[in-house]
Amino acid sequence: MNYVNIELDRPRRIRFDTNALCDAEEALGVGIGAMMNQQMGFRAIRALLWAGLRWEDRGLTLERTGALMQRYLEAGGTFESLAEAVTKALLASGLFRTSAGDEGNGEAEAAT
Incomplete structure (x- = not known):
């Protein structure tokens, strides 16, 4: 499975599969x-x-994720870098095509 590395409270890896996308759709x-x-x-x-x-963290909640984001931003990270990491992970999942015949694949790096 393909993922994107990001430094939040600790090094973490963002990875999307169909279940993760269903969870996000349900939450939103x-x-x-x-x-x-x-x-x-x-x-x-x-x-x-x-x-x-x-x-990697089944106990993670939306509220705790928001707290991770808040600490990231307070430490000098940007909303744009968070959005970029999420987008890269979505593309790395291989579930979306970026252009005709082009699929995201492999491990991708995000801003830390």
Whole structure:
């Protein structure tokens, strides 16, 4: 499975599979396609980050994910780098095509 490394409270790996995407859709009440076709705000990035991190931390909650994001931002990280890491992980999953015939694959690195 493909993932993106990110430094939050500790080194973590964001990974998406169909179950993670279903979790994010359920948390947001909207399909992933609708999310991808609009500007994603804090709520969407928090839900996607939560869903993408749960494979290694099943006890992670949306609220705790928000706290991780808050500490990341207070330490000098940017919302844009969080959104970029989530987007890279979505593409690395291989579940989405970035262009005709091009699929995301392999391990990707994100801003730390």
